[in-house]
Amino acid sequence: xxxxxxxxxxxxxxxxxxxxxxxxxxxxxxxxxxxxxxxxxxxxxxxxxxxxxxxxxxxxxxxxxxxxxxxxxxxxxxxxxxxxxxxxxxxxxxxxxxxxxxxxxxxxxxxxxxxxxxxxxxxxxxxxxxxxxxxxxxxxxxxxxxxxxxxxxxxxxxxxxxxxxxxxxxxxxxxxxxxxxxxxxxxxxxxxxxxxxxxxxxxxxxxxxxxxxxxxxxxxxxxxxxxxxxxxxxxxxxxxxxxxxxxxxxxxxxxxxxxxxxxxxxxxxxxxxxxxxxxxxxxxxxxxxxxxxxxxxxxxxxxxxxxxxxxxxxxxxxxxxxxxxxxxxxxxxxxxxxxxxxxxxxxxxxxxxxxxxxxxxx
Ligand SMILES: [Fe+2]
Ligand SMILES: [Fe+2]
Numbered sequence: 011x012x013x014x015x016x017x018x019x020x021x022x023x024x025x026x027x028x029x030x031x032x033x034x035x036x037x038x039x040x041x042x043x044x045x046x047x048x049x050x051x052x053x054x055x056x057x058x059x060x061x062x063x064x065x066x067x068x069x070x071x072x073x074x075x076x077x078x079x080x081x082x083x084x085x086x087x088x089x090x091x092x093x094x095x096x097x098x099x100x101x102x103x104x105x106x107x108x109x110x111x112x113x114x115x116x117x118x119x120x121x122x123x124x125x126x127x128x129x130x131x132x133x134x135x136x137x138x139x140x141x142x143x144x145x146x147x148x149x150x151x152x153x154x155x156x157x158x159x160x161x162x163x164x165x166x167x168x169x170x171x172x173x174x175x176x177x178x179x180x181x182x183x184x185x186x187x188x189x190x191x192x193x194x195x196x197x198x199x200x201x202x203x204x205x206x207x208x209x210x211x212x213x214x215x216x217x218x219x220x221x222x223x224x225x226x227x228x229x230x231x232x233x234x235x236x237x238x239x240x241x242x243x244x245x246x247x248x249x250x251x252x253x254x255x256x257x258x259x260x261x262x263x264x265x266x267x268x269x270x271x272x273x274x275x276x277x278x279x280x281x282x283x284x285x286x287x288x289x290x291x292x293x294x295x296x297x298x299x300x301x302x303x304x305x306x307x308x309x310x311x312x313x314x315x316x317x318x319x320x321x322x323x324x325x326x327x328x329x330x331x332x333x334x335x336x337x338x339x340x341x342x343x344x345x346x347x348x349x350x351x352x353x354x355x356x357x358x359x360x361x362x363x364x365x366x367x368x369x370x371x372x
Pocket of ligand 2: 205237238241
């Protein structure tokens with residue numbers, strides 16, 4: 011037997027039982043290293059779940075806290091007052107609110123996705139590990155958003171709820187691909203970005219609702235924006251922990267994701283008639299300043315600062331280049347966004363009919 015043959019025999023020789031079990035577990039994953047890294051900070055995830063997610067039950071806010079109480083004797087007066095305020099909301103604000111509500115109502119899609127990030131899954135449905143606890147706790151909070159906005163819109167009587175509900179059903183049926191590719195790192199970059207985007211969007215609708223004269227809606231959207239703000243912090247802190255353990259791996263994924271665009275969760279929305287529903291909704295959101303191309307650039311800028319990419323040390327030469335690419339992006343995006351927004355403002359925004367508001371335009 012040659013030394014080479016001996017070496018190869020050793021390499022394929024049977025391993026101990028523990029080693030074999032470990033190897034099987036590792037080979038289950040597309041990203042074994044990423045799974046190892048996120049498992050390494052499970053105690054932090056537990057802490058975050060307990061600290062950053064609200065308590066459940068009596069201590070948590072619930073949709074009912076912001077809606078007329080239909081069990082009370084004066085429910086009719088409460089409802090009348092509620093609808094009186096809802097009447098002040100302008101159609102374009104209403105359209106953006108409906109689009110945001112449809113997005114929130116597709117929550118089953120997002121929980122499904124969270125469960126595809128390797129190492130973050132909930133294999134039994136009631137698994138008591140850190141990541142599964144986080145994902146269910148997060149979902150339980152998100153569930154309030156669509157619920158509250160749906161009830162607000164139904165009771166307000168301003169929109170065609172049937173068309174809105176059709177859109178929700180279509181969106182859940184169509185699904186959504188954020189490009190996470192089952193990779194937890196990608197998943198956390200995506201959620202860090204997206205939670206901030208929804209916080210900005212709900213916060214701006216709250217501002218508009220106040221301007222329009224609906225204090226109830228302003229409060230509702232502000233409460234939801236508050237939840238998104240906590241979620242944003244949590245996902246960004248998960249990325250901190252990844253960066254501490256695997257800066258090169260993180261930069262690699264982040265740069266690769268930013269070669270394309272971060273896709274919005276409701277891109278595949280349709281009411282069954284309007285093939286450009288999402289684009290039209292996004293245009294109204296841009297026109298009102300609820301969520302714009304500048305916001306996109308600023309979110310990226312915020313994340314780069316939040317994770318202090320500029321001062322990150324100990325990177326490989328390859329990662330160094332990727333980091334430079336990332337750090338140059340916000341300025342480039344801002345320039346492009348300003349140019350396109352100035353052009354749109356000069357030309358004036360087009361109005362579109364929306365089935366959600368019975369064909370009225372926004
Ligand atoms: Fe939400
Ligand atoms: Fe959220």
